[in-house]
Amino acid sequence: MSAPDQQPAVQETAKVLHVDDHADTLIATKSLLDRPGIEVISAGSAKAALELLRLHDFALALLDVHMPGQGGFELAEAMREDERTREIPIIFLTGLPGDADRTFRGYEAGAVDFLLKPVQPLVLESKVSVFAALYLQRKSLRDQKADLERLLRDKQQMAAELERVHEQAVKAAFTDELTGVPNRRHILQLAQSTLDDPRKQSQPISMAVLDLDHFKNINDTHGHAFGDAVLRHFCDHVLAHLRAGQALGRLGGEEFLLLLPGTGLDDACTAMERVRRTLEPHEGVPFTFSAGIAQARPDESLSSVLDRADVALYRAKGLGRDCIASDWAELR
Numbered sequence: 225m226s227a228p229d230q231q232p233a234v235q236e237t238a239k240v241l242h243v244d245d246h247a248d249t250l251i252a253t254k255s256l257l258d259r260p261g262i263e264v265i266s267a268g269s270a271k272a273a274l275e276l277l278r279l280h281d282f283a284l285a286l287l288d289v290h291m292p293g294q295g296g297f298e299l300a301e302a303m304r305e306d307e308r309t310r311e312i313p314i315i316f317l318t319g320l321p322g323d324a325d326r327t328f329r330g331y332e333a334g335a336v337d338f339l340l341k342p343v344q345p346l347v348l349e350s351k352v353s354v355f356a357a358l359y360l361q362r363k364s365l366r367d368q369k370a371d372l373e374r375l376l377r378d379k380q381q382m383a384a385e386l387e388r389v390h391e392q393a394v395k396a397a398f399t400d401e402l403t404g405v406p407n408r409r410h411i412l413q414l415a416q417s418t419l420d421d422p423r424k425q426s427q428p429i430s431m432a433v434l435d436l437d438h439f440k441n442i443n444d445t446h447g448h449a450f451g452d453a454v455l456r457h458f459c460d461h462v463l464a465h466l467r468a469g470q471a472l473g474r475l476g477g478e479e480f481l482l483l484l485p486g487t488g489l490d491d492a493c494t495a496m497e498r499v500r501r502t503l504e505p506h507e508g509v510p511f512t513f514s515a516g517i518a519q520a521r522p523d524e525s526l527s528s529v530l531d532r533a534d535v536a537l538y539r540a541k542g543l544g545r546d547c548i549a550s551d552w553a554e555l556r
């Protein structure tokens with residue numbers, strides 16, 4: 225017993241075009257050849273045949289050579305000129321015993337066979353059956369190929385979609401959603417790999433912890449959404465001052481870490497001071513930040529550098545905020 229959702233297999237049909245100006249011949253051929261799997265479609269003239277060729281996909285054309293107006297050879301030539309009908313095999317049917325010239329002309333136009341009228345039913349039946357079977361085989365292969373190509377396309381689309389989702393997930397895991405800068409985990413990883421990188425160790429490495437001043441007041445006075453916008457404004461401002469190799473990340477809340485590889489303490493302080501002085505108000509609301517800077521000592525651990533930067537930040541806050549402080553200097 226078949227499963228309830230299984231569809232019965234649809235019998236494919238090979239269509240055979242028969243063109244002849246004698247209606248009785250058309251009727252006889254149709255009753256001889258029509259059966260499950262083969263459908264004869266009749267045309268009384270080449271003109272009618274061309275119309276049918278536009279509408280159907282034929283497995284074979286049986287063409288009467290002699291017809292009033294356009295004959296079988298002319299029709300075959302017209303079929304060869306059209307890309308859609310060029311490949312349809314043709315059997316010419318003629319009442320005249322084959323003279324060499326005619327046979328030659330028929331083959332030039334693309335004939336695959338000549339049959340002399342009156343045609344032996346058995347001969348016609350067997351030839352048509354062969355072409356119908358060939359056509360159905362080719363069609364089935366074409367359908368299978370199209371199915372496979374569709375499957376392959378679906379698979380490629382799915383793989384691309386998975387890749388996109390994966391990239392988004394990776395990006396989300398490393399990025400602070402609000403500001404778009406690296407999140408705490410990512411910036412601390414970058415800081416660690418900066419300290420571990422032997423090429424960077426040969427040059428000074430400075431790190432700055434930046435903290436917005438009285439940020440709670442901004443939230444309280446202008447709302448949390450405005451505070452969010454201030455955080456983004458601040459990040460955009462700092463990012464605009466960064467050079468290649470430098471990185472800003474959000475440690476959390478209104479606290480950020482700036483990595484300055486290849487930069488000594490003096491230059492780091494000068495750079496931070498420039499960032500501080502050029503910070504513009506957000507939508508007319510002035511705001512400031514303080515920063516503590518430390519330069520990594522040889523073989524110093526990340527937590528130790530960050531502790532020293534934090535101590536400097538604490539001092540900057542203590543000095544009244546809107547201030548840059550380092551291990552041994554303050555700038556305002």
Ligand SMILES: Nc1nc2c(ncn2[C@@H]2O[C@H](COP(=O)(O)OP(=O)(O)OP(=O)(O)O)[C@@H](O)[C@H]2O)c(=O)[nH]1
Binds near residue numbers: 435448451476477
């Ligand atoms: N809008 C907004 N506010 C945040 C976010 N994360 C933390 N905050 C707020 O930041 C404020 C930090 O306040 P405090 O730690 O008191 O620091 P402060 O007011 O900046 O004061 P100082 O650091 O001492 O100058 C708190 O009100 C938090 O709610 C955020 O993502 N968006």
